[in-house]
Amino acid sequence: MNDPMDQPIIVLENVDKFFGAFQALKGINLTVRKRERVVVCGPSGSGKSTMIRCINRLEEHDGGRIVVDGHELTSGDKNIDAVRREVGMVFQSFNLFPHLKVIDNLMLAPRLVRKLGKAEAREQAMHLLERVRIPDQADKYPSQLSGGQQQRVAIARSLCMNPEIMLFDEPTSALDPEMISEVLDVMVDLAEDGMTMIVVSHEMGFARKVADTVVFMDAGEIIERNPPAEFFEHPKNERTKLFLSQIITH
Amino acid sequence: MSFDIALVFDSIPKMLEGIGLTLELLFLSTSIGLILAVITLLMRISGRRFLAWPAMAYIYVFRGTPILVQIFVIYYGLPQFDLIRESIFWAILREPFGCMVVALSLNAGAYVSEILRGGLLGVDRGLHEAGKALGMSTPQRFIYITTPIAVRLAIPAYSNDFISMLKATALASTVTLLDMTGVARTIVAKTFAPYEIFIAAAMIYMVMTWFIQRGFGLFERRMSRYVKP
Amino acid sequence: MGDVVGWLDDYFWAAMVVVRVFAASLVMATLLGLIGSAAKLSKIRIANGIANAYTVVFRGTPEMLVLLIIYFGSAITLTTIAQIFDPEIKFVDIPPFWAGALAIALVVGSYMTETFRGAFLGVDPGQVEAARALGLSNFQTFIYVRTPQMWRLALPNFGNHMLSLMKDTALISVIGLEEIVFVAEMATTVTLKPFTMYFIVALIYLAISTVITLTVAGLEKYANRHLESGR
Numbered sequence A: 001m002n003d004p005m006d007q008p009i010i011v012l013e014n015v016d017k018f019f020g021a022f023q024a025l026k027g028i029n030l031t032v033r034k035r036e037r038v039v040v041c042g043p044s045g046s047g048k049s050t051m052i053r054c055i056n057r058l059e060e061h062d063g064g065r066i067v068v069d070g071h072e073l074t075s076g077d078k079n080i081d082a083v084r085r086e087v088g089m090v091f092q093s094f095n096l097f098p099h100l101k102v103i104d105n106l107m108l109a110p111r112l113v114r115k116l117g118k119a120e121a122r123e124q125a126m127h128l129l130e131r132v133r134i135p136d137q138a139d140k141y142p143s144q145l146s147g148g149q150q151q152r153v154a155i156a157r158s159l160c161m162n163p164e165i166m167l168f169d170e171p172t173s174a175l176d177p178e179m180i181s182e183v184l185d186v187m188v189d190l191a192e193d194g195m196t197m198i199v200v201s202h203e204m205g206f207a208r209k210v211a212d213t214v215v216f217m218d219a220g221e222i223i224e225r226n227p228p229a230e231f232f233e234h235p236k237n238e239r240t241k242l243f244l245s246q247i248i249t250h
Numbered sequence B: 001m002s003f004d005i006a007l008v009f010d011s012i013p014k015m016l017e018g019i020g021l022t023l024e025l026l027f028l029s030t031s032i033g034l035i036l037a038v039i040t041l042l043m044r045i046s047g048r049r050f051l052a053w054p055a056m057a058y059i060y061v062f063r064g065t066p067i068l069v070q071i072f073v074i075y076y077g078l079p080q081f082d083l084i085r086e087s088i089f090w091a092i093l094r095e096p097f098g099c100m101v102v103a104l105s106l107n108a109g110a111y112v113s114e115i116l117r118g119g120l121l122g123v124d125r126g127l128h129e130a131g132k133a134l135g136m137s138t139p140q141r142f143i144y145i146t147t148p149i150a151v152r153l154a155i156p157a158y159s160n161d162f163i164s165m166l167k168a169t170a171l172a173s174t175v176t177l178l179d180m181t182g183v184a185r186t187i188v189a190k191t192f193a194p195y196e197i198f199i200a201a202a203m204i205y206m207v208m209t210w211f212i213q214r215g216f217g218l219f220e221r222r223m224s225r226y227v228k229p
Numbered sequence C: 001m002g003d004v005v006g007w008l009d010d011y012f013w014a015a016m017v018v019v020r021v022f023a024a025s026l027v028m029a030t031l032l033g034l035i036g037s038a039a040k041l042s043k044i045r046i047a048n049g050i051a052n053a054y055t056v057v058f059r060g061t062p063e064m065l066v067l068l069i070i071y072f073g074s075a076i077t078l079t080t081i082a083q084i085f086d087p088e089i090k091f092v093d094i095p096p097f098w099a100g101a102l103a104i105a106l107v108v109g110s111y112m113t114e115t116f117r118g119a120f121l122g123v124d125p126g127q128v129e130a131a132r133a134l135g136l137s138n139f140q141t142f143i144y145v146r147t148p149q150m151w152r153l154a155l156p157n158f159g160n161h162m163l164s165l166m167k168d169t170a171l172i173s174v175i176g177l178e179e180i181v182f183v184a185e186m187a188t189t190v191t192l193k194p195f196t197m198y199f200i201v202a203l204i205y206l207a208i209s210t211v212i213t214l215t216v217a218g219l220e221k222y223a224n225r226h227l228e229s230g231r
Helices: A048-055 A080-086 A102-112 A118-131 A149-160 A176-193 A204-210 A228-233 A236-247 B005-044 B049-065 B065-082 B082-086 B097-121 B125-133 B137-175 B182-190 B195-221 C006-041 C045-062 C063-085 C096-121 C125-133 C138-175 C180-191 C192-222
Strands: A008-018 A022-033 A037-041 A063-068 A088-092 A165-169 A196-200 A215-217 A221-226
Touching: A008 A048, A008 A196, A022 A048, A022 A196, A022 A221, A022 C180, A037 A048, A037 A204, A048 A063, A048 A196, A063 B097, A080 A088, A088 A149, A088 C125, A102 A118, A102 A149, A102 C138, A118 A149, A118 B182, A149 A165, A149 A176, A165 B125, A176 A196, A176 A204, A196 A236, A215 A236, A215 B125, A221 A228, A221 A236, B005 B049, B005 B137, B005 B182, B049 B097, B049 C192, B065 B082, B065 B097, B065 B137, B065 C138, B065 C180, B065 C192, B097 B137, B125 B137, B137 B182, B137 B195, B137 C063, B182 B195, B182 C063, B195 C045, B195 C063, C006 C096, C006 C138, C006 C180, C006 C192, C045 C096, C063 C096, C063 C138, C096 C138, C125 C138, C138 C180, C138 C192, C180 C192
Parallel strands: A037 A196, A037 A215, A088 A165, A165 A196
Antiparallel strands: A008 A022, A008 A063, A215 A221
16 A cells, blocks of 8 residues: 555654643654555644644744655745645634635635636536535535535535645534534545545544554654554554543543 | 914813713713613513513614704704793703703613613523523522623623713713813814814813723623633 | 795705715725724734724714814814915815714724724634635735625624714714704704704604614625525
8 A cells, every 4th residue: 555656745853833831742753655644643632733734834833844745844934825735624613614605615716826717617616516425515605504515515625726635634523423424435535536635533433444544642742653453453552542442432 | 383282281170170060961861871771671671562662762763863963852942842841841951951961861771771682682591591490580580690691791882882971971062061072162262272172172081981991891800700710 | 844844955955965974984984994903903013003092092082072173173274374375364174074074984983993803803713724724825815705704793883883973974063064953953043943953853864874774784684695594
């Protein structure tokens, strides 16, 4: 599965992040290769979200290096918009633009940033809505959709920018249980198409099924990093074992 | 023409001769207004049409017309009727001061009743149900649960309305009263130094506004002591 | 009734003056509110300071005083300047229409500043993050994501400010603008029916208020159309 031809596309070296006096990330090292699927898990407050938010610079790291597809992220960065175009992000709370219809949510960034024509942007948007299996909702407003449908629209909206990498920040945590699988199915499709993905999630079934690597974080550090079979069957660290037992008894 | 800073400070003591009248107007009309507001609110939420509709009409009329026009209708307009001039109210309505208090109170009553209603609507329904589940009667729930929370929610808007009332007292000068603005206007008529005198007056109003905001701010903090640790 | 009929066309034209001064003042107040709120939310210290001073001064001063300062202040300034060129000139003023519109706009603009500021802050920060994550620039985010959502939140208060602005126009009669209060004053001296004449003024204002209230309600419905549940 880990094709040796695949080059590192995301590199984090010794990354630190502080919120005031609180250190959210402590010397994080992580390399993600092209087409690799990484699932990040860990207790709340462990720095999972902060880490992936640093990758498209919604948070600025305070120490170490982050390199995304050859661009190093530095303060006062001029090419941050170029990086963001390559990195799609899906949020826990969807963050769809409530004042725009579904189709317009999908067309906004391609038209403004990629300067696509209206017809072209619409065609692409409809194509992606089909891919996330809700082309019939194109003319509704986000508030008229279920949570699962909204999250699928959010995924399609990110895909409109033709990203190389997709980041998912707890994409199913805000959903009712019966809607989780429809979102995960779309993510599985995406993984099978060879998208590079980093997914912050506690959906262990999803991790087993699609992840190449599972990363466990606690207190701002990466505690363990292994292929899923190894990770779930033979966790090495005590904290990992404790976390897994809590997740499973849940 | 030059701006005379000394004149600004010289005129402040003279202006303060009008502050008594300004404060009288403010406190009389906000007090009467508050009583009117509570009565109006109770009528509105009574669930009885013959009470709710007059209350709504009163609010609609007084919120939909300028205070200046209300003052003129009362001060210049009412004496048109013999009925008024022969009534016991004439003692109040023949004086510009009485008319001013009546107009400002009626105005405050309409606005404040809407502010209180907003506070009432902001109270979580769940608290009502919790009170009911504990076996509290309707009046008990209204007095011990709804009112304290509604009052807290209404304070910021009420504070703003209080400041609007202060600013509205300046209209007293249009019906010959010598409140602070009235005094300022007479001084300007003599000295013809509008910048200095009016800015001095504005400064006094700003200080009063500051005290009102501060006062309500402290009150709100006291009422909210259970919200934040 | 006979007394009223003769004055109806005066009231009508005066009401048109009210509508015009309202429109002029509303445009100015909205611009002041947008600029003021942008200044308050900016990271530039001087802009914060000026905007804060602006709102403190104009929210703390009676409209009447602002009007008197603008009108008589500008008149005395203009007269002094004019006398430099021609000592014969006795009095120059800004037309009461514009002095009044400006004075009211300054006051209401200070309230709008606070309303717009609150509304901008009320837009979910996740919206800005989503826009940034899609690669939209700060400016594009402001125009296409923040402002359209800010409007919806600002509308109820904006409607109230429109009503106060409209009612404040009555003050301009004090500096001699020939609007409806002014007409009532004239009519009273002729007919000796003050109640009737001022009552008509109240009715006209009530009618304009109603139109504004209904318009704002319609706008709110339009602005919230995306929140109506489809199911």
